[in-house]
Amino acid sequence: MTPLLSLTFWQLTTIKTIVVLSVIPAAAVVLGYVFLLKMMAHMQSRLGPMDPGGFHGWFQLVGDGIKFIQKEDIIPADADRRVFAMAPVIVLASTFLLYVVVPAGPDLVVQDLDVGIFFALAVSSLSVIGVLMAGWASANKYSLLGSLRAAGQLIAYELPLVLAVVGVVIQAGTMSLQGIVKAQATGEIFGIGLIGNPFIFTQALGLFIFLAAAQAELTQTPFDMPVAESELVAGYMTEYSGFRFLIFFMAEFGTAFALSAIAATLYLGGWYQPFFPDGLMANIAGPLVLGAKIMLVAFLIFWVRFTFPRFREDQLQTFAWKYLIPLSLVNIVATGILKVAF
Amino acid sequence: MAQLPGLFKGLGVTFKTMLQPTVTIQYPHEKEAPPTRARGVIALKEENCTACMLCARECPDWCIYIEGHKEKRPPRREGGKPRTVNALDRFDIDYALCMYCGICVEVCPFDALFWSPDYEYSEARIADLLHDKSRLGEWMTTVPEPPALESGALKKKK
Numbered sequence: 001m002t003p004l005l006s007l008t009f010w011q012l013t014t015i016k017t018i019v020v021l022s023v024i025p026a027a028a029v030v031l032g033y034v035f036l037l038k039m040m041a042h043m044q045s046r047l048g049p050m051d052p053g054g055f056h057g058w059f060q061l062v063g064d065g066i067k068f069i070q071k072e073d074i075i076p077a078d079a080d081r082r083v084f085a086m087a088p089v090i091v092l093a094s095t096f097l098l099y100v101v102v103p104a105g106p107d108l109v110v111q112d113l114d115v116g117i118f119f120a121l122a123v124s125s126l127s128v129i130g131v132l133m134a135g136w137a138s139a140n141k142y143s144l145l146g147s148l149r150a151a152g153q154l155i156a157y158e159l160p161l162v163l164a165v166v167g168v169v170i171q172a173g174t175m176s177l178q179g180i181v182k183a184q185a186t187g188e189i190f191g192i193g194l195i196g197n198p199f200i201f202t203q204a205l206g207l208f209i210f211l212a213a214a215q216a217e218l219t220q221t222p223f224d225m226p227v228a229e230s231e232l233v234a235g236y237m238t239e240y241s242g243f244r245f246l247i248f249f250m251a252e253f254g255t256a257f258a259l260s261a262i263a264a265t266l267y268l269g270g271w272y273q274p275f276f277p278d279g280l281m282a283n284i285a286g287p288l289v290l291g292a293k294i295m296l297v298a299f300l301i302f303w304v305r306f307t308f309p310r311f312r313e314d315q316l317q318t319f320a321w322k323y324l325i326p327l328s329l330v331n332i333v334a335t336g337i338l339k340v341a342f
Numbered sequence: 343m344a345q346l347p348g349l350f351k352g353l354g355v356t357f358k359t360m361l362q363p364t365v366t367i368q369y370p371h372e373k374e375a376p377p378t379r380a381r382g383v384i385a386l387k388e389e390n391c392t393a394c395m396l397c398a399r400e401c402p403d404w405c406i407y408i409e410g411h412k413e414k415r416p417p418r419r420e421g422g423k424p425r426t427v428n429a430l431d432r433f434d435i436d437y438a439l440c441m442y443c444g445i446c447v448e449v450c451p452f453d454a455l456f457w458s459p460d461y462e463y464s465e466a467r468i469a470d471l472l473h474d475k476s477r478l479g480e481w482m483t484t485v486p487e488p489p490a491l492e493s494g495a496l497k498k499k500k
Contacts, residue, residue, distance in 0.1 A: 043356040047366040307356045308349070 016110045020099045024092075027257035028250040029061045034295070035302035036253075037061070043306050071242030076139055079239065083137035088240065088247035090130030095251045097123035098258035103178050105271050105286030106278050116177040117169065120262055121162050124217065124255070128154045131226075131236050134248075138239040146235025149313065150219060150226035156320040157216035157223070163328035164209035167335040168199050168266045177262075181270035185277065198269040203335070207267045209328045214259045215301055216320070218252060222308040225316055256298060264293035378486045380459040381442045385481030386433055390454035393428040397446035397455060405439035406446060407432060433475035438468050458484040 007015070037060060041048030053059025075081055100123075101116040103109035113119050128151050135147020169175055172183035184198050200207055216223035227235035237248050264270060270293075271286030311319065367374045376382060393410030409432040414424040447455045458481045465471050473481075 039360065042360045042364060045359055045362070045365045047364050047368070050368060303353060303356065307352050 020096060020110060023099060024095060024254040024257075025065075025250060028253035029065075031253045031257055031298055031302075032061045032249075033058060035298060039299075039302060040306045043303075065246060068246040069243055073243065074239075074241050076239050078139035080137040080139070083133050084239075085244070087130045087134035087137060088244045088251070090133065091127045092130075092247050092251040092254070094123050094126035094130065095254040095258060097126070098255065098262070101177050102258065102261045102265060103181060103271060103286075104290050105283040106178075107283055108271075108286055109178065112176055112178045115175045117165055117175050117180070117262070117266070120177075120258075121158070121165065124161075124259070125154065125158050127251070127255070134240070135236040138236070140239050142232045142234075142238045143236050146226045146228075146232045146238070149232075150236060153216055153219070153223060153226060153316060153320075156317055157213040157324075160209050160320060160324035160328045161213035161217060163325065163332060164203075164206040164213065165266065167203050167206040167328075167331045170332070170335045170339050171199060171202060177265050177270070180266060181272050184269045185272040185274075198267065200267045203267060203331070205327065205331045206335075207263065209324050209331065210263055210266070211297070211300060211304075212324060213320075214263065215304060216316070217259065218256050218301070220256070220301060220305040222304070222311050223316060224310055225313050228310060256301060257294060260294045260297040260301065261290065263297045264290060268293045268297070376459045376461065378459060379457065380461075381444060381457050382459045382461040383437070383457075383463060383481050383484075384435055384440070384444075384447060384478065385456045385458045385485050386435075386475055386478035387454050387456065387482055388430060388433070388475055388479050390452045391430050391433065392452055392454075393430045393433075394451065396449050396451065400445050400449045402443060402445065403439045403441055405436040407434040407436070430475065433478065434472050435478060436472045437463070438471040456482065456485040458482075459486065460484040 037048045037057070049057030049060040051057055052063050075084055098120055100110045101113055101120050103112065131150045131154070132147050135143045135145075135150070138144070168180060172180040174180060174183065180199075219226050226232070227237060232238070237245060240248060271282070271290040273282075273285055273289050276282040276285055393408055395408055398404075398406040398408045408430070410428045410430050412426050413429045415427050417424050444457065447457055460481060463471075463473075
């Protein structure tokens with residue numbers, strides 16, 4: 001793969017860092033505005049914010065962000081101050097690391113690791129540590145209960161997430177996300193290679209498991225037991241306010257964006273479109289194609305979020321251990337057998 | 343597994359609602375037309391009021407203030423005793439207290455109080471929500487016509 005421009009390593013690194021740093025708040029604002037504010041409002045027959053910014057309230061979340069920055073930085077007297085301050089940063093860091101491997105074009109990737117998807121799933125579970133730290137350091141029973149629930153849930157749903165991806169990895173024969181995109185682009189369905197072979201056709205079950213597990217990873221309703229406001233105030237975020245809360249918020253939506261991007265890459269073909277397989281045009285069209293697919297996946301995630309009520313804690317664990325994990329194991333076995341057979 | 347169809351039904355409901363027009367009305371820009379008989383504000387028809395105090399006494403919030411005095415009017419017939427009537431000096435409703443129960447309207451024996459569907463009388467100062475009798479009288483212009491009587495209702499009158 002030839003780089004677009006010849007830049008030194010530090011120049012490239014700076015550009016990549018700035019891009020990722022700006023993508024996360026932008027992603028949080030876009031997802032938050034389009035889905036959390038507007039789509040949810042219309043699903044409840046409301047309009048949502050209409051005034052900020054003049055056009056359908058597009059400025060609402062930016063204004064909220066500015067408001068959060070102005071707020072006093074409150075740390076509870078009994079809190080473990082250093083851990084308390086570090087926790088949201090760790091959660092956000094795990095989100096940042098997710099963006100390292102997601103490709104948006106043939107050259108538009110921070111680092112195309114050979115173990116790309118493995119890396120992504122590994123760093124996405126780092127956020128559990130941040131959540132546990134937040135809950136423990138807050139010196140608050142709601143926070144602690146919430147963080148323990150979150151830890152239990154994230155670990156339980158990490159398994160089906162990984163196992164669902166294994167099916168894709170078997171079929172693509174590589175763990176690199178660029179390789180998976182290429183495998184889908186060049187794949188054929190019964191000898192017809194017109195649109196490639198997006199793995200949504202062969203791995204539909206895997207996509208379902210991936211989305212369900214991603215929903216739980218994001219602690220979105222119906223898996224929002226850790227932040228169940230009717231029993232735990234706001235779970236591990238109870239004591240957080242101002243900018244630190246904003247970081248949690250950004251991490252939540254940034255991760256939603258990243259997991260949607262990974263789902264789009266694994267199952268929907270990623271940035272690839274058949275007209276410009278490589279070169280400059282692919283690099284320009286790639287982010288747009290990927291963005292459209294991300295919005296599609298995010299729409300599914302938020303549609304489910306705004307429709308279903310919350311699982312009970314035991315139902316939540318039952319769903320992971322008794323349904324999703326066996327299903328994903330069946331998926332792996334079936335994929336393996338078919339891979340060998342064909 | 344029996345719950346599965348219900349899950350998709352729920353998704354369908356939210357999706358359909360999303361595509362339908364919303365019920366929200368952007369108030370300052372567009373105004374809602376309340377039903378004709380909506381309980382917006384209470385209007386006072388002063389000439390009907392006899393300062394009998396029934397409304398003030400029945401009011402659960404005690405938000406009606408009435409003051410009156412007795413006046414002598416000339417007798418109906420030549421050589422009779424002068425008539426005594428109640429004249430209304432003050433009739434205030436404090437809308438900061440009113441809970442819009444409508445008991446005063448129900449209880450008024452002389453049809454001096456009416457519901458009006460008008461609702462735009464918010465004030466910056468809470469004290470301004472006390473409407474005196476001239477302000478309450480102004481609301482009379484917004485009171486809708488009473489519904490037509492049922493057929494045959496007029497025959498009883500002789």
